[in-house]
Amino acid sequence: QCIVVKSCPxxxxxxxxxxxxxxxxxxxRVADFSTAELELVLELAQGIKAAPRxxxxxxxxxxxxxxxxxxxxxxRVSFEVGIAQLGGYGLYLRADDLQLGRGETIRDTATVLSRxxxxxxxxxxxxxxxxELAEHAEIPVINGLTDETHPCQALADMLTIRExxxxxxxxxxxxxxxxxxxxxxLMVAAARLGSSFVAATPVGYEPDERAVATARxxxxxxxxxxxxxxAVRGADVVYTDVWTSMGQEEQRDRRLRDLAGFGxxxxxxxxxxxxxxxxxxxxxxYGEEITEDVLYGPQSAVWDQAENRLHAQKALMALLIG
Numbered sequence: 001q002c003i004v005v006k007s008c009p010x011x012x013x014x015x016x017x018x019x020x021x022x023x024x025x026x027x028x029r030v031a032d033f034s035t036a037e038l039e040l041v042l043e044l045a046q047g048i049k050a051a052p053r054x055x056x057x058x059x060x061x062x063x064x065x066x067x068x069x070x071x072x073x074x075x076r077v078s079f080e081v082g083i084a085q086l087g088g089y090g091l092y093l094r095a096d097d098l099q100l101g102r103g104e105t106i107r108d109t110a111t112v113l114s115r116x117x118x119x120x121x122x123x124x125x126x127x128x129x130x131x132e133l134a135e136h137a138e139i140p141v142i143n144g145l146t147d148e149t150h151p152c153q154a155l156a157d158m159l160t161i162r163e164x165x166x167x168x169x170x171x172x173x174x175x176x177x178x179x180x181x182x183x184x185x186l187m188v189a190a191a192r193l194g195s196s197f198v199a200a201t202p203v204g205y206e207p208d209e210r211a212v213a214t215a216r217x218x219x220x221x222x223x224x225x226x227x228x229x230x231a232v233r234g235a236d237v238v239y240t241d242v243w244t245s246m247g248q249e250e251q252r253d254r255r256l257r258d259l260a261g262f263g264x265x266x267x268x269x270x271x272x273x274x275x276x277x278x279x280x281x282x283x284x285x286y287g288e289e290i291t292e293d294v295l296y297g298p299q300s301a302v303w304d305q306a307e308n309r310l311h312a313q314k315a316l317m318a319l320l321i322g
Contacts, residue, residue: 023322026134026141029127030151030188031214038192042159045308045315053085058318062088062118066144069095069124070246074282075144075152078309079121079317086314088118088321095124110136119321140320142313147245148208150181153281154189155312160305161195161237164277169194174235174272176200176228176262177289178255179207182241182281187211191220198223200231202258228262235272239279240264240289256288264290269299277301 022037033041048056064083068076080090095101100109110133113120120137122130123144134141143151162168173190175183179201188211190197197215199207199222206224215222225231232238243259244252264278278290278300286292295302 021322022319024140025320026137027151027316027320028130028134028141028143029149030154030185030192032151033192035192035194035218038155038158038189041155041312041315041319042162042193044318045155045159045311046163048314048318049308049311056085056314057087059083059118059321060087062086062321063116064088064090064317064321065093065113065117065120066090067093067095067098067100067120067122067124068144069122070145072123072144074306074309075121075123078313079144082310082314083317085310086318091117106132107136109133110141111138114138119317142316142320146181148181148184150185150281151189152309152313152316153182154185155316156305156308157186157239157279157281158189158193158195159308159312160279160301161277163304163308164301165236171195171236172198172234173237173239174198174200174231175239175241176231176264177240177259178205178243178245179224180241180245183207184211186239187215187222188218191215191218191222194220196221196223198225198231198235200225200228200262202226202262205258228268229271232268232272232276235276237279238264238269238272238276241281242283242285243289244285259289263288264294266291266294266297269294274299279305282306 066079083090106129114137117139119140121142121144122133125147127146127148130143130146161171165171173195179199183199184207187197203226212222243255276299278294280290280302284290284295
């Protein structure tokens with residue numbers, strides 16, 4: 001398999017020395033990949049991003065099925081455009097348009113789609129459904145988001161940090177707000193790639209303990225705090241996400257009360273210093289988890305981060321689908 005990066009063709013092994021091929025593998029959570037494999041995705045993403053469009057056609061004629069049980073802007077558009085720019089094509093498959101929405105089993109769906117497609121992206125609620133699909137599919141399955149994890153977002157996040165700061169080793173990443181799926185995946189990715197991680201949440205909103213344990217097993221410094229001001233001091237990256245995710249709408253009023261004080265404002269960002277960058281996986285709710293002046297301010301890397309969903313996922317598809 002030859003991947004074209006930096007305007008010249010090189011093999012995957014020329015990018016980074018990895019112990020095994022990634023072709024045919026699944027990506028259901030960040031922990032699926034070793035540090036070297038995550039670094040390979042980021043290295044290839046940077047190369048693809050810099051390459052002329054005509055040199056990116058590394059998946060000619062490949063088909064990507066995109067199963068969506070949750071609405072999406074960035075995930076859908078970045079995958080559909082990404083597979084097209086690699087020379088393939090995407091099929092948007094709403095779950096209620098499939099027999100899956102009428103009771104066909106995940107195993108049967110995986111078996112049939114494996115006969116038609118070269119890869120599957122699924123955006124759904126239960127992590128167990130993604131794992132079951134990956135278990136039975138004979139083609140790569142990529143997790144486009146579940147209630148538990150958001151691994152593709154974490155790839156784009158780490159790519160953005162490396163672009164903006166020039167390194168990942170020793171970077172202090174601080175996440176504020178609800179310790180949700182985004183927080184869990186980012187934490188594991190940061191730890192695997194040599195960054196320290198701080199999650200600052202109200203009591204009762206801490207990140208998943210399994211994600212914390214997985215991140216700490218990488219040897220990285222991982223802290224869970226309940227004071228946003230203490231957390232952001234010395235931060236290189238200040239990150240947040242929405243406070244009320246899809247499916248939590250009935251909890252909105254309580255969440256707004258509980259999370260008050262954890263939003264990124266100019267005053268809070270000043271505690272981190274002028275060198276810190278701001279990230280947000282979007283969509284943003286101004287006046288809640290972030291203010292509009294911060295999102296569009298000089299320290300914001302949010303729009304590069306959103307763009308990098310495209311490049312990171314193109315690298316992932318190129319490696320897995322091959």
